[in-house]
Amino acid sequence: MKLKMFVLFSVFGSFYADSSDLDILKKDLLEFEPLLPKTSIALLFMTHLLFDKDFRRARNFIGSSGSIGHAMRILRTDSFKDLADELKGNGIDILDIIKALMEKPIFPLSLENFEEAEIDIQLFTTNEFIDEVIAALPREKIAKLMQHKINTSPTFMKYFNAAKNPSVNNRIEAILSDSKLKKTFETFMLNDIDVRYIYSRLKFIISWAAPSIF
Secondary structure (H helix, E strand, O other), X not given: OEOOOOOHHHHHHHHOOOHHHHHHHHHHHHOOHHXXXXXXXXXXXXXXXXXXXXXXXXXXXXXXXXXXXXXXXXXXXXXXXXXXXXXXXXXXXXXHHHHHHHHOOXXXXXXXXXXXXXXXXXXXXXXXXXXXXXXXOOHHHHHHHHHHHHHHOHHHHXXXXXXXXXXXXXXXXXXXXXXXXXXXXXXXXHOOOOHHHHHHHXXXXXXXXXXXXX
């Protein structure tokens, strides 16, 4: 079985990357790949995909013309421009990151030779899937490697510092609370995508390297 998937905190890290640093960051993040429990994540993914219509709806919505349209609405808001300016002040161009993510899907999943297994059929949500994936991750090993990269890679440390910057996080909260985006985030919720919850889980994983930062 093969599963190609960016771990959640890797997506969060790449979100903050500067274009000139993208290649360095990608190399740093590749060091985390051997720590991913790929078989467990694949089983969780297939379980939800097979038995949860809401999860399938969320998966189909991501990358659709509808989701892209709502994403463009976010980019046009003043609250997003404030975030972009905040990051630019730290030498980070968020538009370069968005372009990079558009060129390569956030979750490039590829499942091969999936074997049959006993699966408990129950109702799921995308949030539960995220929590199950996080629970399957080797927290201590990931935290240790993050600390190592912070100490040895100036590029990785730069993105980590941006991720824990209170001002940056306040800007993101402003986007999530923007009244002009109420319908956009309601649409995501109708497709079983809780953007605020996903953001909180990303912060949770980043906090493994320094539990007191969030």
